Amino acid sequence: MASSAPPHCSITSTKSYQNDHYPQNHLQNQHPNHHWRSSHNFSLGSSSPATRNAAKPGNAPLSRSPNFSSLSPLPSSKTELGADFRGRRSTRFVSKMYFGRQKAATGSRHTSVAEEVLERAIRFGGDEQTLETVLRSFETKLSGSDDYTFLLRELGNRGECSKAVRCFEFAVQREHKRNEQGKLASAMISTLGRLGRVDLAKSVFETANTEGYGNTVYAFSALISAYGRNGFCQQAIEVFESMKASGLKPNLVTYNAVIDACGKGGVDFSRTVELFDEMVRNGVQPDRITFNSLLAVCSRGGLWEEARNLFNEMVYRGIDRDIFTYNTLLDAVCKGGKMDLAFEIMSEMSEKNVCPNVVSYSTMIDGYAKAGKLEEALNLFNEMKFVGIGLDRVSYNTLLSIYAKLGRFEEALGICREMEGSGIKKDAVTYNALLGGYGKQGKYDKVKEVFEEMKAENVTPNVLTYSTLIDAYSKGGMHKDAMDIFREFKQGKLKADVVLYSALIDTLCKNGLVESAVGLLDEMTRGGIQPNVVTYNSIIDAFGRSATGQFQEDADDGVNELQPESLMHLDLEEAVECKVGDKEENNQVMRVFGQLADEKVRYSKEDTKRKSQEILCILGIFQKMHQLKIKPNVVTFSAILNACSRCNSFEDASMLLEELRLFDNQVYGVAHGLLMGCSEKIWLQAQSLFDEVKSMDSSTASAFYNALTDMLWHFGQRP
DNA sequence: GTAGGGTTAG
Numbered sequence: 001m002a003s004s005a006p007p008h009c010s011i012t013s014t015k016s017y018q019n020d021h022y023p024q025n026h027l028q029n030q031h032p033n034h035h036w037r038s039s040h041n042f043s044l045g046s047s048s049p050a051t052r053n054a055a056k057p058g059n060a061p062l063s064r065s066p067n068f069s070s071l072s073p074l075p076s077s078k079t080e081l082g083a084d085f086r087g088r089r090s091t092r093f094v095s096k097m098y099f100g101r102q103k104a105a106t107g108s109r110h111t112s113v114a115e116e117v118l119e120r121a122i123r124f125g126g127d128e129q130t131l132e133t134v135l136r137s138f139e140t141k142l143s144g145s146d147d148y149t150f151l152l153r154e155l156g157n158r159g160e161c162s163k164a165v166r167c168f169e170f171a172v173q174r175e176h177k178r179n180e181q182g183k184l185a186s187a188m189i190s191t192l193g194r195l196g197r198v199d200l201a202k203s204v205f206e207t208a209n210t211e212g213y214g215n216t217v218y219a220f221s222a223l224i225s226a227y228g229r230n231g232f233c234q235q236a237i238e239v240f241e242s243m244k245a246s247g248l249k250p251n252l253v254t255y256n257a258v259i260d261a262c263g264k265g266g267v268d269f270s271r272t273v274e275l276f277d278e279m280v281r282n283g284v285q286p287d288r289i290t291f292n293s294l295l296a297v298c299s300r301g302g303l304w305e306e307a308r309n310l311f312n313e314m315v316y317r318g319i320d321r322d323i324f325t326y327n328t329l330l331d332a333v334c335k336g337g338k339m340d341l342a343f344e345i346m347s348e349m350s351e352k353n354v355c356p357n358v359v360s361y362s363t364m365i366d367g368y369a370k371a372g373k374l375e376e377a378l379n380l381f382n383e384m385k386f387v388g389i390g391l392d393r394v395s396y397n398t399l400l401s402i403y404a405k406l407g408r409f410e411e412a413l414g415i416c417r418e419m420e421g422s423g424i425k426k427d428a429v430t431y432n433a434l435l436g437g438y439g440k441q442g443k444y445d446k447v448k449e450v451f452e453e454m455k456a457e458n459v460t461p462n463v464l465t466y467s468t469l470i471d472a473y474s475k476g477g478m479h480k481d482a483m484d485i486f487r488e489f490k491q492g493k494l495k496a497d498v499v500l501y502s503a504l505i506d507t508l509c510k511n512g513l514v515e516s517a518v519g520l521l522d523e524m525t526r527g528g529i530q531p532n533v534v535t536y537n538s539i540i541d542a543f544g545r546s547a548t549g550q551f552q553e554d555a556d557d558g559v560n561e562l563q564p565e566s567l568m569h570l571d572l573e574e575a576v577e578c579k580v581g582d583k584e585e586n587n588q589v590m591r592v593f594g595q596l597a598d599e600k601v602r603y604s605k606e607d608t609k610r611k612s613q614e615i616l617c618i619l620g621i622f623q624k625m626h627q628l629k630i631k632p633n634v635v636t637f638s639a640i641l642n643a644c645s646r647c648n649s650f651e652d653a654s655m656l657l658e659e660l661r662l663f664d665n666q667v668y669g670v671a672h673g674l675l676m677g678c679s680e681k682i683w684l685q686a687q688s689l690f691d692e693v694k695s696m697d698s699s700t701a702s703a704f705y706n707a708l709t710d711m712l713w714h715f716g717q718r719p
Numbered sequence: 720g721t722a723g724g725g726t727t728a729g
Contacts, residue, residue, distance in 0.1 A: 190720095225720060256720040263721095292721040299722085327722040334723095362723040394724040401725060429725040436726070464726045471727065502727040509728095537728035635729050642729095703729045 110150035113141045118154050121163060131163050135170050145171065145180040149187040156191030164191055165200065181213035186222045193226025198235075201226040217248050225257040233265020255279040256289050263296035268629075269306055272297045288319050295328040304336030321352070327359045334367025337696060339376075342367055358384070362395045369402050372697025377402055391422070397429045404437025409446075412437065428454075428462050435465065439472025444481075447472055461492075467500045474507040482507070483593035498524070502535045504589060509542035511596055514617075517542065520589075536625050537635045543614045543621070544643030615652050618643055622659045634696065634704050637667050641707035645714040653715065674712055 120134045135142075142148065148171035155164035168188040175181050185208035192201035205223045208214025220243040227236035240258045243250060250258075255275065262272040276294060279286060291314050298307035307329050314321055326349050333342040342364060349356050361384045368377035381399055384391070391399070396419045403412035412434065416426060431454040438446040451469065454461065466489040473482035489500075501524040508517040517539055521531055618640065625632060632640075640660060644653040657675070661668035670689045673682030693701045 221720080228720090253720055258720095260720060287720095289721050296721070322721085324722045329722095331723065357722095359723045364723095366724065392723095396724085398724045427725090432725045462725090467726050497726090499727045504727095506727065532727085534726095534728040539728095541728070633728090638729060700729065707729090 109146040111141075111143050111147055113138060113143070114147035114150045117142065117147075118151055121151070121155065121167075122158065122160070131166055132170070135167065139174070145175060145183045148175075148184055152184070153187055153191055156195055159195070161192070161195050161197060161200075164188070164195075165204075168204070178213045179216075181211070182208070182216045182219060185214050186216065186218035189219060189222035189226055193222065193229055196230055198226050198230045198232060215246065215248070217243070217251055217254060220248060221251070221254040221257050224254060224261060228257055228261025228264055231264060233261045233267060236261035236265070249282070250279075250284070252284050252287060252290070255284055255286075256293060259290060260293040260296070263293055263300060266300060267297070269297050269301060269303055286317075286319075288314070288322060288325065291319060292322075292324045292328055295325065295332060299328050299332035299335055302332065302335035302337065304333040304338050304341065307332035307336075308341075321354065323354050323357060323360075326354050327357075327363055330360060330363045330367075334363055334370070337367075337371060339367055339371055339373065358389050358392055358395055361389060362398055365395070365402075366398055369398070369405075370697070372699070374402055374406060391418075393419075393424050393427070396422075396424060397427075397433060400430060401433035401437070404433045405440070407437065407441045409437065409441075426454075426457065426459065428459055428465060431459055431461075432464050432468050435472065436468045439468060439475070442476060444473070444476055444478060463489075463494050463497050463500055466494070467497075467503045470500070470507070471503040474503070474510070479593050479597035483590060483597060486589060486593060496524075496529070498529050498532055498535065501529060502532070502538065505535055506538040507596075508592065509538045512542075513592065514539065514542045516592060530628070531630070533625070533630050533633055533636065536621055536630060536632075537639055540618055540621055540636060540643070541639040543617045544639050544646065612648075612652065615643065615647065615656060618656065619659060632664075634693065634700055637664075638704045638707040641671065641704075641711045645707070645710045650715060653711070671708060671711070674708070675715055 117134055117138045121131050124130050124134065148167060152164040152167045152171070155161075155167060165188070168184055172181050172184050175184065185204060188204050189201045189208075192198070192204065201223060205214055205219060208219055220239060224236045224239050224243075227233070227239060236258055240250065240254070243254070259272055259275055259279075261267075262275065272294065276286065276290070279290070291310055294310055295307050298304070298310065311321065311325070311329050314325065326345065330342055330345055333345060346356055346360060346364060349360065361380060365377045365380045365384075368374070368380065378399075381391075381395075384395070396415060400412050400415045400419075403409070403415060416430065416434075419426065419430070431450060434450045435447055435454075438444075438450060447469070451461075451465075454465075466485060469485045470482050470489075473479070473485060486504075489496075501520060505517045505520050508514070508520065521535065521539065524531060524535075622632070622640075625636075637660060640656050644656050647653040647656070653675075654672075657668060657672050660671065666685065666689060670682065670686045673679070674686060690705070693704050696704075
C-alpha cells in the first residue's frame with residue numbers, strides 16, 4: 001500500500017519541535033500520533049539545477065507554462081490526484097476592510113509639522129471644514145508633497161476617507177510641479193484602494209490624467225493595486241494593459257501588484273505565470289513579494305506541488321523566505337489536503353528561524369479541520385496557547401466554527417465568551433458559524449434566536465448569513481422560513497453570489513425541480529456570476545437520482561402558472577429588484593418556495609425514457625463544466641458513479657464513465673478497469689486511488705467508496 | 720506590492 005507520507009520526508013527523525021519550549025510530556029499529551037519533528041534530510045523537493053527543470057511526464061497539470069518549466073511538478077513515482085479531485089471547498093475572495101496597520105516610520109520624509117497637523121486634524125476635525133482651517137493655518141509651514149502625502153496616508157490609515165480626499169485636493173491645488181502632483185495622486189489612489197473606495201481611486205486617477213500629472217508608472221501601479229486588492233482583477237489587468245499601451249514600462253511594483261491581483265481574482269496559475277515570464281523577459285527581476293504573490297495564487301487553488309516548486313525556485317535564486325512565504329506555502333499545502341507535508345513545513349520553519357505565528361497556526365488548524373481531522377485541529381489550538389501565541393479574531397472564529405460543526409455548542413459559546421473577554425466582539429463570521437452549526441444540527445429554534453441576537457447586536461448580516469439560513473431552513477423542510485429569509489435578503493442591498501445561488505439551486509434539486517434549477521443556473525451565468533463545481537455537483541446529483549418533480553396540477557392554484565416550464569426561467573435578478581408586496585406573485589423563486597411550503601410539489605415516477613434523457617443532461621452539464629474550465633472533483637465523480645449505478649444499460653454507464661476520462665484518467669481507469677474485471681495492474685492503481693481518497697475527510701471518502709462499489713455491484717450482477 | 724477564518728455539492 002502506498003504511503004501517504006510526502007516524498008523526501010523523514011519519518012525517522014524524532015527530535016522534538018522547539019525542545020526548549022516544550023516539555024516532552026506535553027508533546028505526548030497533545031499529540032498522541034503526531035510529534036513535531038525536525039527532519040534534516042527533508043527538503044521541499046529538489047532544488048539542484050540539474051533536476052529543477054525536469055518536466056513531469058504524462059499527466060501534466062492544466063496550469064503550467066512551458067516558459068517556466070522550473071515550476072513544473074517534480075517527477076513523481078506515485079500517482080497523485082489533482083487538487084480539484086479532492087473536493088476542497090472554494091474560497092471566495094472577500095474584501096477585507098482591515099486597515100489598522102501603521103506604516104513603519106522608516107524612511108519617512110515628512111516634517112514634524114505634518115505630524116502636528118495630523119494630530120489636530122484627528123483631534124479637532126469633526127468635519128471637513130475644520131480640517132480646511134487646520135490645513136490653512138499650517139499651509140506655509142508644511143513642506144511640499146512629502147508632508148501632504150504623509151497626511152493623506154495617515155488619514156486613510158485611520159479610516160478618514162473624506163478628510164484624506166480633502167487633504168489631497170488642498171495639496172494638489174497648491175502644488176505646481178507636475179511630478180509632485182503625481183506623487184500626491186499616486187498616494188491618494190493607493191490610500192483609496194486600501195479603504196476599499198475603488199470608485200474614488202479611479203476618479204482621482206482620471207482627473208490626474210486629464211490634468212496632466214497622472215501618466216506615471218506610480219499612478220498606474222497604485223490603481224492596479226487598488227483594483228486588485230478589492231477583487232476587481234479584470235479591471236486591474238485592463239489598467240495594466242492600458243499602461244503598456246500608453247508607452248509606460250511596468251516596474252517591479254507594477255508587476256507585483258498585477259500578479260497579486262491575479263491571486264485575489266482567482267486567475268489561473270498558468271495565466272499568472274505568463275505575467276511572471278513577461279516580467280523576466282522585460283528584465284524586471286522578481287523579488288520575495290513577487291514569489292509570495294505567486295504562492296498565493298497556488299494557495300487559492302490548493303496547488304501544493306506548484307507552490308513547493310516556487311519555494312525551491314526562491315531558494316535557487318537566493319531570494320529570502322519570510323513568514324509570508326512560509327505561511328502562504330503552508331496554506332497551499334493545507335488546501336491541497338497534504339497535511340503531513342504541511343506538518344513538515346511547519347517544523348522546517350522553526351529550524352530556519354522563521355517562527356510560526358498565529359497565522360501559521362490558524363492555517364494548519366483550518367487545514368486539519370477541512371480534512372475532517374478536528375481533534376488534531378483542537379490539539380493544535382492547545383499547543384498554540386501553550387507556546388504563548390494569543391488567539392486573535394480569525395483564530396477565535398476558526399475555533400468556534402470547529403466546535404459549531406461538531407455540535408459542541410457549550411464549548412462554542414465558551415469561545416464566544418472568551419472572545420468578548422479579550423475585547424473581540426462577535427462579527428458576522430462568528431454569527432454565521434453559529435447559525436451554520438445550529439442549522440446542521442437541526443436546532444432551528446436556536447438558529448432563530450441567534451439570528452435575532454445578531455440583529456440586536458447590530459451585526460449586519462451578509463450574503464453568507466442569508467445563504468446559511470436559506471440552506472438550513474430548506475434542508476429542514478422549513479420552506480416558509482426559507483422564503484421569509486429570502487424576502488429579507490431581497491429587501492437589503494446585497495447582491496446574490498455563487499453561494500446563495502448554489503444554495504437555492506440545491507434546494508430546487510433536492511425537491512426534484514431540476515429543470516427550475518437549470519433555469520436558475522442559466523440566469524446566474526447571464527448575470528455574470530460564474531457557477532462553480534458545487535453548483536454543478538448539485539445538478540448532476542439531482543439528474544443522477546432521476547427524481548424529476550413537477551408542480552401538482554391543482555385547479556385552485558392556477559394550473560398554467562404552475563407548470564414546470566414556467567419555472568424554466570426563474571429570474572432572481574428580477575426577484576431581487578422587486579420589493580416586498582410589489583408583484584411578489586411574479587417572483588419565481590418566491591413562488592417556488594411558496595409551493596414547496598404548501599407541499600404542492602410531487603415527484604414523477606421514474607421511467608426508462610426519462611432516465612436516458614437525464615444521462616444526456618449529465619453529459620451536457622459535464623461538457624459545460626469543461627467549457628467553463630470548472631474541474632470536477634471527487635463529489636462530481638461520486639455523483640456520476642451513482643448515476644452509473646442507476647443506468648439500465650452498460651452502454652449508458654460506459655458513456656458516463658468515458659466522460660470521467662476527460663478530466664481524470666486515473667479515476668476513469670480505475671472505475672472502468674474494475675468494471676471490466678480486475679487485473680493486477682488495475683488493482684494496484686485502485687489501491688493508490690483509495691489511499692488518496694482515504695486522506696480526505698471520512699464522509700467524502702466513504703461517499704466515493706460507496707458510489708464506486710455500488711456501481712460495481714450493479715453491473716457485477718450482469719453477465 | 721505579500722499570509723490565516725465564516726458559505727453552497729457528498
